Amino acid sequence: xxxxPEKLMELFEELAEKMDIKLVQEKGTFNxxxxxxNEQHYIVLNKSKPIEQRLKVLAGVFHERDLSDTYLVxxxxxxxxxxxxx
Numbered sequence: 001x002x003x004x005p006e007k008l009m010e011l012f013e014e015l016a017e018k019m020d021i022k023l024v025q026e027k028g029t030f031n032x033x034x035x036x037x038n039e040q041h042y043i044v045l046n047k048s049k050p051i052e053q054r055l056k057v058l059a060g061v062f063h064e065r066d067l068s069d070t071y072l073v074x075x076x077x078x079x080x081x082x083x084x085x086x
Contacts, residue, residue, distance in 0.1 A: 003075050005051045011076045012058040016043060019070065025054075032057040059083040 016023045022040060025047040032045045032054065043061050045054045059080045067077070 003079075005055060008055055008076065008079060009051060009058075011073055012055070012062070015062065015070070015072065015076065016058075019065075034061050055079070056083055 013023055020041065022042045023045065024042055025045045027048045028046055030044070030046055031049070032043070035042050035044065043058065045057060047054070060083075062080050063084055067080070072080070
């Protein structure tokens with residue numbers, strides 16, 4: 001994969017927006033994940049963690065969702081499918 005981590009983050013941000021999921025990046029003593037509050041879906045990322053770790057959290061979250069009817073840039077779909085195998 002030759003795409004820069006910052007570009008992958010942009011693609012994940014666009015995907016979250018397309019799926020009506022709010023992406024929240026805050027500092028704290030947590031790894032990150034998903035939650036639902038008042039029927040709004042959120043992905044919470046720890047912005048004090050390295051970007052590669054935040055990308056893995058995002059890949060894990062979207063890997064658990066049904067993306068079969070969602071257009072993904074091929075490099076993003078490949079990243080989501082492969083990152084968890086590493």
